[in-house]
Structures are given as C-alpha cells and as structure tokens.
Amino acid sequence: xxxxxxxxxxxxxxxxxxxxxxxxxxxxxxxxxxxxxxxxxxxxxxxxxxxxxxxxxxxxxxxxxxxxxxxxxxxxxxxxxxxxxxxxxxxxxxxxxxxxxxxxxxxxxxxxxxxxxxxxxxxxxxxxxxxxxxxxxxxxxxxxxxxxxxxxxxxx
Numbered sequence: 001x002x003x004x005x006x007x008x009x010x011x012x013x014x015x016x017x018x019x020x021x022x023x024x025x026x027x028x029x030x031x032x033x034x035x036x037x038x039x040x041x042x043x044x045x046x047x048x049x050x051x052x053x054x055x056x057x058x059x060x061x062x063x064x065x066x067x068x069x070x071x072x073x074x075x076x077x078x079x080x081x082x083x084x085x086x087x088x089x090x091x092x093x094x095x096x097x098x099x100x101x102x103x104x105x106x107x108x109x110x111x112x113x114x115x116x117x118x119x120x121x122x123x124x125x126x127x128x129x130x131x132x133x134x135x136x137x138x139x140x141x142x143x144x145x146x147x148x149x150x151x152x153x154x155x156x
Contacts, residue, residue, distance in 0.1 A: 002102060004129055004131065004132050006129045008034075008121070008128065009101060010024065011024075011092075011097045013068070013092045013094070014073040015066075016073050016091055017089075020077060020091075023090055028064055028066075029123060029127045030125055030126075030127070031064070031125065032064065032125055032154075033063040033123065033130075033151050034064045034066070034122070034123040035064070035121070035123075035147070036097075036120065037050070037067050037068065038097070038098065038103050038116040038120070039067060039069050039118055040069065040070075040105060040116055040138065041069060041115055042071045042079035042089075043079055046138060046139050049141065050141050051067055051083060052083060053144060054085075054144075055084070057144055058144050058147065058148065059148060062151055062155045063122075063151045065088075067087065067089045067090065068089070068090040068092055068097050069090075069115070069116050070093055070095060070115050071091055071093070072093050095114060098115075101119065103116055104116075104117065105117040105138075117135065118135035118138065118140065118141075118142075119133060119135065120132070121133075122150045122154050125155075130153065130154045131147070131151075131153075131154070
C-alpha cells in the first residue's frame with residue numbers, strides 16, 4: 001500500500017479534460033502539489049457528492065487535482081460535462097493507477113468486478129506522498145479541511 005513518505009508511483013492512463021489524451025503522472029509532478037482523488041464510479045451518488053464537493057468546497061488554486069476512476073474515458077467526459085467539473089478526470093480502465101496505489105475495491109455489479117477504492121493522495125513537488133486518506137466504507141467522503149491543510153503543507 002502506498003504510504004505517506006513513499007515516492008508516488010507513476011502510472012499511465014487517459015486524461016479527460018476538454019479533450020481525451022494520454023496521461024502520465026510523472027508529467028504533472030514538480031510544479032506543486034498533486035491531488036489524486038480515487039472514486040469508484042461516475043454517476044453514482046456518493047461519488048458525485050464527492051466530486052461536487054471538490055468542485056464547490058475545495059480550493060484547487062494551490063494544486064493540480066485529478067479525479068481517478070476505472071470508468072472509460074468517454075463516460076468520464078460525459079460525467080465531467082454533466083456535473084460541470086472544472087478539474088480533469090483520469091480514466092483507468094486498465095487498473096494501472098489503482099494497482100499502483102493499491103486502492104482496489106471488489107465490486108461485482110453490472111458486469112464490473114473491480115473499481116477504485118475511495119481514496120485521496122497528496123503528492124508534493126518532489127514526488128513524495130505527503131497525505132493519504134482511505135475510506136472505511138463506500139459512503140464515506142474525505143475530510144475536506146484536512147485535505148486543504150495537507151495541500152497547504154505540501155505547497156510549502
């Protein structure tokens with residue numbers, strides 16, 4: 001399991017912003033804190049609540065925020081548009097990110113067997129994990145004040 005103090009595992013996936021393009025985490029490290037917010041499934045209730053809270057209640061000015069799920073990039077593009085998410089999403093259908101960070105959740109619904117566990121990691125400009133939060137249950141959301149504090153510390 002990726003822990004605080006570890007080097008952030010690199011991974012490749014698809015970046016869903018205004019377009020869909022290749023994503024490599026290493027390309028986004030070095031300028032300031034990076035926040036990886038893993039979530040199980042686009043369009044689900046708790047995931048949407050979390051992404052809306054990150055949109056409305058979390059100051060993203062001092063970090064690069066990426067929502068990460070195992071959904072296909074085109075589904076994430078529709079989700080991002082529908083909920084007007086101003087930050088990029090990362091589609092990880094090949095499970096590279098969730099395996100790298102060991103945030104794998106057995107799901108077994110709707111023909112899907114594996115999704116991302118709800119988790120948040122903050123990575124500082126040196127590529128070190130400085131904060132880790134893992135949900136105890138599928139309905140739990142992160143403490144957004146603690147996350148903001150972790151980003152502020154990682155930005156120093």
